[in-house]
Amino acid sequence: MNTFLFTIQGKPPALAELKALFETYNLKSKILKQRDNLITIQSNAKPEDIIKLCERSSHITDASILIKELKDLKLNTLSKINWSFVQMPFAVRVKDLMQQERFGIERRLAMPIWRHFIANKKNPSVNLDRPKTTVHFIIGEKIFLTRKLWENQSGKYKKREPQKRPAFHPTTLKPKTARLIINLARVKEHELLLDPFCGIGAIPIEADQFGIQVIASDFDKKMLSGAKSNFKFYKKFGNTNFLNSDVKDLDKHLKNKVDAIATDPPYGRSSKVKATSIIKLYKMFLDSSSRVLKKGGHAAFFYPHYVKVNKLVNGKKWQTVAKSEIYAHGGLTRKILVLKLR
Numbered sequence: 001m002n003t004f005l006f007t008i009q010g011k012p013p014a015l016a017e018l019k020a021l022f023e024t025y026n027l028k029s030k031i032l033k034q035r036d037n038l039i040t041i042q043s044n045a046k047p048e049d050i051i052k053l054c055e056r057s058s059h060i061t062d063a064s065i066l067i068k069e070l071k072d073l074k075l076n077t078l079s080k081i082n083w084s085f086v087q088m089p090f091a092v093r094v095k096d097l098m099q100q101e102r103f104g105i106e107r108r109l110a111m112p113i114w115r116h117f118i119a120n121k122k123n124p125s126v127n128l129d130r131p132k133t134t135v136h137f138i139i140g141e142k143i144f145l146t147r148k149l150w151e152n153q154s155g156k157y158k159k160r161e162p163q164k165r166p167a168f169h170p171t172t173l174k175p176k177t178a179r180l181i182i183n184l185a186r187v188k189e190h191e192l193l194l195d196p197f198c199g200i201g202a203i204p205i206e207a208d209q210f211g212i213q214v215i216a217s218d219f220d221k222k223m224l225s226g227a228k229s230n231f232k233f234y235k236k237f238g239n240t241n242f243l244n245s246d247v248k249d250l251d252k253h254l255k256n257k258v259d260a261i262a263t264d265p266p267y268g269r270s271s272k273v274k275a276t277s278i279i280k281l282y283k284m285f286l287d288s289s290s291r292v293l294k295k296g297g298h299a300a301f302f303y304p305h306y307v308k309v310n311k312l313v314n315g316k317k318w319q320t321v322a323k324s325e326i327y328a329h330g331g332l333t334r335k336i337l338v339l340k341l342r
């Protein structure tokens with residue numbers, strides 16, 4: 001068993017996503033501690049599993065593997081550590097959750113590592129931009145000596161920002177939000193994911209990148225053609241098929257075929273609704289989802305805070321796996337529900 005430390009952004013959906021990603025890859029996980037934005041998890045995962053999981057995540061900032069818990073940062077304590085896990089060139093980084101002024105601390109903490117390598121007749125070298133090993137000290141109530149495994153690259157969504165796509169619609173999701181709902185649906189690479197309200201394609205575009213097989217469906221031909229031109233723009237037709245269907249008719253095409261559903265249904269404000277009421281639409285969506293999903297498959301979806309979706313969920317058919325929410329804009333909170341088909 002290893003202990004991993006994750007820094008996350010936006011606690012409720014981030015924690016739900018982290019749990020979902022461990023489940024998706026059949027990795028055991030036990031949350032040891034959760035404080036502020038730091039989550040400590042014990043798991044049978046290997047470092048490479050954690051890197052893969054982080055690459056897919058939307059809300060993880062960084063991940064590290066615990067080497068040792070330290071009682072203090074005195075030179076005497078640090079000199080007793082076996083630093084042979086450090087590969088050259090290295091860097092030392094400090095995350096101080098207590099936010100104290102610790103001038104020159106990284107340089108000071110690098111000293112015992114430097115000395116260890118000199119004593120072992122190896123040439124130490126530092127590279128702050130491209131280190132082979134980042135020795136990561138996380139200082140909170142306790143002091144964790146860790147090795148950093150992964151760090152989020154800022155600007156990774158830049159190319160896929162909604163304004164940069166040829167087809168735009170005000171209801172479209174940002175790539176990060178699309179990625180969150182895909183991960184909550186617990187879909188693996190090569191499995192079949194359905195977005196029954198695909199609009200201009202934010203969720204399929206994000207899922208396609210990971211080699212997930214996608215069916216992007218919408219009743220509105222105009223929206224679907226927008227999704228197609230967005231896909232063309234990214235030259236990513238590889239894993240996605242398009243379907244022009246009302247949500248209620250999906251089982252004509254997909255009965256028991258779908259591994260997971262990730263979607264953003266209309267909220268009854270700015271996108272078209274093909275149903276007699278917004279409640280009827282969510283009811284149709286849940287009925288249809290239970291027919292197209294394979295047993296044990298997950299449906300993860302957003303809904304607006306003013307639609308009482310919980311009351312529509314038939315507990316005999318569905319197990320509620322997670323509930324969360326994110327604030328959108330203009331007084332709108334996007335609620336999130338993750339259901340598993342019994």
Ligand SMILES: C[S@@+](CC[C@H](N)C(=O)[O-])C[C@H]1O[C@@H](n2cnc3c(N)ncnc32)[C@H](O)[C@@H]1O
Binds near residue numbers: 173217248
């Ligand atoms: C909130 S938008 C989806 C936005 C999408 N996530 C995106 O990024 O563009 C909801 C979509 O549901 C579609 N829709 C509404 N009623 C439908 C129905 N009965 N069956 C299928 N699609 C429907 C609308 O045409 C619209 O494109």
